[in-house]
Amino acid sequence: MLSSIIKEFSLRHQELENKKIDSLYFGGGTPSILEAKEIGKIIDEANRYFEFNPDMELTLEANPDDLNASFLKEIKNIGINRLSIGTQSFFEDDLKLMNRAHTASEAESSIKRAQDFGLENISVDLIYGSPTSTMEQWKQNLAKIIELQVPHVSSYALTIESKTILDNWINQQKIKSPDEAFQNDAFFYMSEFLKENGFDHYEISNFGKPNFHSKHNSSYWEYKEYLGIGPSAHSYDGKNLRSWNVANNTKYIKSLSENQLPIEREELNENDRYNEMLMIGLRTQKGVDLMRFKNSFSSEMISAFENSIQQKIKDGILKIENNRLIIPEQHWFMADGIAADLFLV
Structure with a gap:
């Protein structure tokens, strides 16, 4: 996989007009399953083609159970300076419902451990409106964020996709369907609570303390160009062309081995661009x-x-x-x- 990613960089780096970049994001799945040295080689490859700004944001998405001491030390040494941790909740019932591999204690200890290694720019994902949660538990989840001094939160209402395990459980009346009124109350409590504790509510689902807003995600919301490398990765030229790589790892690797880009493209018409600019912009504070x-x-x-x-x-x-x-x-x-x-x- 690593050789294929490096090959894709060589074939596509010219697509970005701006050669000076301020963010590199390893995400869209669980990139923390890569070895730190592999992540480091990808960073080096990006730096071959692009100039990194002095305050470059290098983010890695990770699950709490991946963040052991040796891995944290290694990613710090290769330049990762921001973590996006898929915590979801600090309560066991929520984690079991969402089929998470980590425990509530691991959720908390992973954050503390990262901070011990000097990785203080941390974003935590939280899910609200679970049928296993109460408003009091949601308040405790948010209080834990303040206690742990986490400077960024991305938070989403639990949604049930058709034909998933959760959907089946609801149909079998094993669990209740998410309550929209509860989710509404949880959303507004979160917004007020986090603002009272120094966070900016700068996008519907994102809260950051000053100087801790996500540079990478902000580029999406400001309709800037971006380049996505790897299976399933999406790209946008900042004008009217979107593209995405095939999701299948085998097809991705085979295509690049034959010097073919594993890409599908879509040219946005005027109506598409109009609708997208409204949808994205109206989700933000600006x-x-x-x-x-x-x-x-x-x-x-x-x-x-x-x-x-x-x-x-x-x-x-x-x-x-x-x-x-x-x-x-x-x-x-x-x-x-x-x-x-x-x-x-």
Whole structure:
């Protein structure tokens, strides 16, 4: 796999126009199953083609049970300076429901251990609205974040995908279906609690203390170009071309061994770009840059857009501040639906 990733770098590095980068992210699965020396070789390969900014963000996604002392020491030595830990919860019942391999005690000890190795830029994933959780437990999960001095949280409502184990359990009445009202209450409690404790609620699902916002994810939300390397990785040219690699490892490796890129591509039409810019922008604290938005589309589309937002502005569901279109935070839980109402079809 490592040789295939390096081969893909050699074939695709020219796709990024900006050769000076400020983030490299190992994620979209469990990259911590790679050996640290393999991760280091990928970092070196990226640095062959791109100039790293002095304050480069090098993030590794990891599960708590992967973060033993020797691995932490090794990743620190190769330059990893940010961890995104798939904690999900500090309660056993939640972890068992989500079929997590780690225990509640491992969830906490992995964070402390990383901090002991000087890895203080840590993001923790938390899931709220589980049928095994109560509001009191959710409050304790969030209090644990403050106690552990974690500077970034990514948090999502538990969703049930069709034909999964959880879906079957709900159909068999082994567990209750997630309660939307509870998830709504949990979301707003989290937002207020974390803000009171020094976090910025800068994207619907993301909270960071000043100087700890995710540089990498922020580039997605600001509609910048990015290059994804490896199976299933997605890329975007910052204009109208998206691409993604095949998910199958065997097909990925075979294709590159034959000097073929394992890629599928999609060219976004004007409607697609319009809808995406609204969907992504309205999920953020900054909102949609109206100057950029209006310069990106035809006068007919902008006229239709301006008509579509008027009633929502009157109703207080949208607002314009500093030439940016924003969803007021009290409506963020319904942001995707609000954005969808503005879509062109």
